[in-house]
Amino acid sequence: MVNFDFSEEHIMFRDMVHDFAMNELKPIAGQLDREARFPVEIISKMKDLGLLGINTPEQYGGSGLDELGLILAIEELAKVCASTAITIAVHHSVVQNPIKVFGTEEQKNTYLRALASGEYLGAFALTEPNAGSDAASIAMTAVRDADSYLLNGTKTFITNGGVAGLVLVAAVTAKRDSKKEISLFLVERDTPGFQVGKKEDKMGLRASNTVELIFENCRVPASNMLGREGEGLKILLSTLSISRIGVAAQSLGLARAALGAALSYAQERQQFNQPLAHFQAIQFMVADMATEIEAAALLTYRAAVLKDQGKRVDKESSMAKLFASEMVQRVVSSALQIHGGYGYIKEYDVERFYRDARVMSIYEGTSEIQRIVISRALMRN
Numbered sequence: 001m002v003n004f005d006f007s008e009e010h011i012m013f014r015d016m017v018h019d020f021a022m023n024e025l026k027p028i029a030g031q032l033d034r035e036a037r038f039p040v041e042i043i044s045k046m047k048d049l050g051l052l053g054i055n056t057p058e059q060y061g062g063s064g065l066d067e068l069g070l071i072l073a074i075e076e077l078a079k080v081c082a083s084t085a086i087t088i089a090v091h092h093s094v095v096q097n098p099i100k101v102f103g104t105e106e107q108k109n110t111y112l113r114a115l116a117s118g119e120y121l122g123a124f125a126l127t128e129p130n131a132g133s134d135a136a137s138i139a140m141t142a143v144r145d146a147d148s149y150l151l152n153g154t155k156t157f158i159t160n161g162g163v164a165g166l167v168l169v170a171a172v173t174a175k176r177d178s179k180k181e182i183s184l185f186l187v188e189r190d191t192p193g194f195q196v197g198k199k200e201d202k203m204g205l206r207a208s209n210t211v212e213l214i215f216e217n218c219r220v221p222a223s224n225m226l227g228r229e230g231e232g233l234k235i236l237l238s239t240l241s242i243s244r245i246g247v248a249a250q251s252l253g254l255a256r257a258a259l260g261a262a263l264s265y266a267q268e269r270q271q272f273n274q275p276l277a278h279f280q281a282i283q284f285m286v287a288d289m290a291t292e293i294e295a296a297a298l299l300t301y302r303a304a305v306l307k308d309q310g311k312r313v314d315k316e317s318s319m320a321k322l323f324a325s326e327m328v329q330r331v332v333s334s335a336l337q338i339h340g341g342y343g344y345i346k347e348y349d350v351e352r353f354y355r356d357a358r359v360m361s362i363y364e365g366t367s368e369i370q371r372i373v374i375s376r377a378l379m380r381n
């Protein structure tokens, strides 16, 4: 049966995040972008509201919602500040989620609890200077030494990397038949040999923290391995197959914000003695924007609901991510066009939306990689 209604619980939760985003984040989002400042105070308020462990079970200190709950929260945050949306998405989707599924009871009690309570913010370190789309080609090594591993290498473009208390790190533990075996490690921030490198000066998402991480003989207890040795790639692929729904939700929220700004502007701005909204060219633009947004919303919510039903969602989450992340770029471009020259000026939110949208089709797998995932799933069927 197809049900397009959210539950009472989801609506109440979404409204709570919406109010928080409007009251606390919206007033400062533009300033955060201009100053490229990570909003520590916002994260602290989210911690107090239980918004740092949204879909982590109450047993481990989380709020116990499902994937759809997380997706709705990410969308609401992205409507006002896409930087905060990615910060929260990463903290949940690529750090808490894999610990929830693959962690030992001890790891869940220690790390999942610390993340869900907001004691630690989480980061996920896979990408390296020479390994992006080709994740299996990472060079970072983890060599077993008694009851620990020594990590050596450099990670790049790591969201939350400079502010995280815990980083989930991918490293090569062995090479078999010229194939690298990858394993995952939970690395605490104050571990000797772990160092935060340069902060990236980004085009958009300027209030999110994106840094290089350097590991030099960083000694991590063997008990901090997530999953078994050599299982890393499998865990990464399964994690990304769900986290991509979160990027679709970021795109969706941002696109809704851009449409809202365009609708307001078109009704206020007068040219040729009438509002822009009276011109059919503008009407058609907003009609297309709204239609594309609804299509992306259906793909995004469907992927989240299927995940909550325990179904395999690699194809569905890639479709949602591919479509929503490309849709948002068309929508922000149209929104800027409707603003005319003012859209190009920093005083207007659409200028920020335009820059923030660009990366959605790049991180957590580019559009090209999503097409590979989708076509492989189609051939498999």
Ligand SMILES: Cc1cc2nc3c(=O)[nH]c(=O)nc-3n(C[C@H](O)[C@H](O)[C@H](O)COP(=O)(O)OP(=O)(O)OC[C@H]3O[C@@H](n4cnc5c(N)ncnc54)[C@H](O)[C@@H]3O)c2cc1C
Binding pocket: 090, 124, 125, 126, 127, 131, 132, 133, 134, 156, 157, 158, 159, 160, 202, 205, 210, 359, 362, 363, 364, 365, 366, 367, 368, 369
């Ligand atoms: C703001 C930001 C935040 C990020 N956060 C994180 C994070 O928290 N953790 C993390 O680990 N990484 C993070 N990343 C890295 C991100 O996931 C990578 O940038 C992304 O996976 C692409 O890798 P790349 O940049 O090395 O591009 P490349 O892999 O070098 O790709 C370059 C181009 O070639 C294309 N291409 C590559 N291979 C193929 C192929 N087989 N077929 C067709 N086309 C192909 C790509 O689609 C792309 O268009 C972040 C990046 C950014 C910009």
